[in-house]
Amino acid sequence: MDLEPKLSDNGTGSGIPEKRKRFQRSLSVIIALIVLAALALWGVYMMSKPYDRTRTTYADFVVEEDADISAVAADLEEQGVIKDASHFERLAKLTFADPFKPGTYYLSPSMDSLTILRTLQSGMTTSKGFTVPAGYTLLQLASALDRDGLADQQKFLKAAASPDIASLEVLGENTEGLKGTDLLEGFLLPGEYTLSADADESMIIIMMLDAFANFYNDDYKARADELGINTRQLLVIASMIEKETSVDKERAAISGVIHNRINLEMTPVSELPEKPICFPSKESIIAALYPDDSEYTYYALDPSMDGTHRFTDDEEEYNEWMEELSEDSEENDEESSEESGGEEE
Numbered sequence: 001m002d003l004e005p006k007l008s009d010n011g012t013g014s015g016i017p018e019k020r021k022r023f024q025r026s027l028s029v030i031i032a033l034i035v036l037a038a039l040a041l042w043g044v045y046m047m048s049k050p051y052d053r054t055r056t057t058y059a060d061f062v063v064e065e066d067a068d069i070s071a072v073a074a075d076l077e078e079q080g081v082i083k084d085a086s087h088f089e090r091l092a093k094l095t096f097a098d099p100f101k102p103g104t105y106y107l108s109p110s111m112d113s114l115t116i117l118r119t120l121q122s123g124m125t126t127s128k129g130f131t132v133p134a135g136y137t138l139l140q141l142a143s144a145l146d147r148d149g150l151a152d153q154q155k156f157l158k159a160a161a162s163p164d165i166a167s168l169e170v171l172g173e174n175t176e177g178l179k180g181t182d183l184l185e186g187f188l189l190p191g192e193y194t195l196s197a198d199a200d201e202s203m204i205i206i207m208m209l210d211a212f213a214n215f216y217n218d219d220y221k222a223r224a225d226e227l228g229i230n231t232r233q234l235l236v237i238a239s240m241i242e243k244e245t246s247v248d249k250e251r252a253a254i255s256g257v258i259h260n261r262i263n264l265e266m267t268p269v270s271e272l273p274e275k276p277i278c279f280p281s282k283e284s285i286i287a288a289l290y291p292d293d294s295e296y297t298y299y300a301l302d303p304s305m306d307g308t309h310r311f312t313d314d315e316e317e318y319n320e321w322m323e324e325l326s327e328d329s330e331e332n333d334e335e336s337s338e339e340s341g342g343e344e345e
Helices: 015-048 069-078 085-094 113-122 138-147 153-160 201-215 218-227 231-244 248-263 282-289 315-339
Strands: 059-063 103-107 129-132 191-194 298-301 309-312
Touching: 059 069, 069 085, 085 113, 103 113, 103 138, 129 138, 138 153, 153 201, 191 201, 218 231, 218 282, 231 248, 231 282, 248 282, 248 298, 248 309, 298 315, 309 315
Parallel strands: none
Antiparallel strands: 059 103, 129 191, 298 309
């Protein structure tokens, strides 16, 4: 039996080693691409982190007509919405961001940079109508519709406060102490809307209330009854969730904390805001209806400031976390002051 290794077709005997080399080269290229992709994703993650998740105050930010990414990034840094304009600009390029739409936006340093990018790209007006972002208030919606030429702000607010709107069944019977536009707060469902050519301010409001009524079905109403709360109280909780987190997987966990505190009378229903603080998304409404089954009664931002939270049922631990966050916030203030040249005399 011939036990000698067989030669390749060219007689050199190097056929098998050559295939191995080609395989190794291909494998090296694949590994290099995976490493580069991982580094790019890590870079996007790091550059997307909120400037300061503890600062949940929102302010108007104006994007001028034909403003480029560099100018917008510089304005965002100057107004304290983001920490580093160059990182924001690089993130926009890495994610192939579309041009920003001119207009006035409602932004906060607690928002991550990817969310800010999406907000500045989307605007409100679309070819078919308009988009209502989650987290808006009635006044912000009226202002945005007026800005984009879709409605008159004062007429919209007047229509929202009209007796005809107030009597609509979708708003429920729990209206004690509320009047005017307060009755509508939280009931206008975020999402995309198509306008007819003859739509006026009242028609826009009714269209949005119809969208909420179609979404908030009998099963959801029955679930709210099981929880011992009415629709308006449910929307209050959902709006709190909306403002507390932009991380979808955390919504039910934060809902669990709120419901636990209500059930334990640590935060009685009577001490909740009397009206929703914004328009909650469908995801936040569902989270308010179906909270996580946990014993947590506190949550605080994770010190990584990546938008996630830590949860506990220990008040002492919670206080330690809050002290840690306070110290981090003070350090950020000092760094910001140093980067801007220190405090003015």
